[in-house]
Amino acid sequence: EAQVTQNPRYLITVTGKKLTVTCSQNMNHEYMSWYRQDPGLGLRQIYYSMNVEVTDKGDVPEGYKVSRKEKRNFPLILESPSPNQTSLYFCASSPPGGYGYTFGSGTRLTVV
Amino acid sequence: AQKITQTQPGMFVQEKEAVTLDCTYDTSDPSYGLFWYKQPSSGEMIFLIYQGSYDQQNATEGRYSLNFQKARKSANLVISASQLGDSAMYFCATKSDTGANSKLTFGKGITLSVRP
Numbered sequence: 371e372a373q374v375t376q377n378p379r380y381l382i383t384v385t386g387k388k389l390t391v392t393c394s395q396n397m398n399h400e401y402m403s404w405y406r407q408d409p410g411l412g413l414r415q416i417y418y419s420m421n422v423e424v425t426d427k428g429d430v431p432e433g434y435k436v437s438r439k440e441k442r443n444f445p446l447i448l449e450s451p452s453p454n455q456t457s458l459y460f461c462a463s464s465p466p467g468g469y470g471y472t473f474g475s476g477t478r479l480t481v482v
Numbered sequence: 483a484q485k486i487t488q489t490q491p492g493m494f495v496q497e498k499e500a501v502t503l504d505c506t507y508d509t510s511d512p513s514y515g516l517f518w519y520k521q522p523s524s525g526e527m528i529f530l531i532y533q534g535s536y537d538q539q540n541a542t543e544g545r546y547s548l549n550f551q552k553a554r555k556s557a558n559l560v561i562s563a564s565q566l567g568d569s570a571m572y573f574c575a576t577k578s579d580t581g582a583n584s585k586l587t588f589g590k591g592i593t594l595s596v597r598p
Contacts, residue, residue, distance in 0.1 A: 401584050412486070412573060412588035413527075420582055428585060460527060468577050468584025469515065473527040 372397045376461050376474035383451055383481055391446045391477050393461030400466055402444040406430065407458040407476075416459075419444055451481040484509045486574050486589035493594045495564045502549070503559040503592050505574030513579035516557040517586065518548065521571040530572075533557060535579075561594075569596045 374395045383389055395402065403418040405428075415428030419438040433455055435447040444463075448455060461474040485508040495501040507516065518530040533541045533548045541548045549558040557576075561568055571593050575586040 403585065405586075410590050412590045413575075413586070414588070415583075415585045418583055418585065426583070428583075458525065464584055466584075467579075468586070469532070471517075471529065471584075471586065476525045476527075478525070 372472065374461055374463050374472050374474040376459075376477050378477060379475060380478050381480070383479070385452055385481055386450050389448050389451060389479075391448075391459060391461075391479070393444045393446065393474060394442050395444075395461075395463040395472065396442065397463060397465075397472065398441065399463035399472075400441070401468065402438070402461065402463045403428070404434070404436065404444070404446050405460045405462065406455075407460065413460065416446070448479075451479075453481050455479065456481050484511070484514070484576050484578060484587040486576055486587055488574055488589035488592050490592050493592055494597060495561075495568075495594065496597050497566060498563055500560060500562045501564055501594065503561070503572050503574075503594065505557045505559065505589060507555050507557060507574070507576050509555075509576060509578065511578040511580050515577045515579065516548065516550065517575040517577070518546070518557075518559045519573045519575060519588075520568075521573065521591070522567075523570070527573075531559065564596045566596050566598060569594060 404416040405413040417436040419425045459477045464471045487506045516533045520528040547560045575588045
């Protein structure tokens, strides 16, 4: 089954404790992206990657890092999480051109 | 820059009736796509329907249709014969066909509740 797998689904952590949210896709898509969803704001892009070793900032990249060492994986790293990063996070992948987006199931992160 | 506006407050519809969810967009790109996604309470993002800016006909997918009015920059979603399972948050989104980033720009969403 074609899918984007995110882990964990739920995470509660404390301020300043580094964490990584993993994302893996099995569709051989070149394009991958991270979004965060906040009430009243919809989804906003954090980072994206056009291919292996090619990443760039989206609209809200502050406080986040990403890497793309393999085509299938695109982890999101919060080196020093803060409460304002409490959000619902989605990883997504698509073929070139961006038509045919597949979203992961989401990761609900709470930073206390 | 692209922008999506969804201004309706929470929407209510009686089961089996039709409902229209409003979406207006703003873009200077000559070619773009418009999308609707459904997000049930479980949280996943479910793709519903897509309309290309050059498509002459309105898109339809089962009970979903997109009322595309390019001159008005609107892309309203029409759900016919509402079902209880349609209760969810609905997001309108757009994507530019120019540039390398295949970013989706989302509206803030509309909550739909279907009454039995």
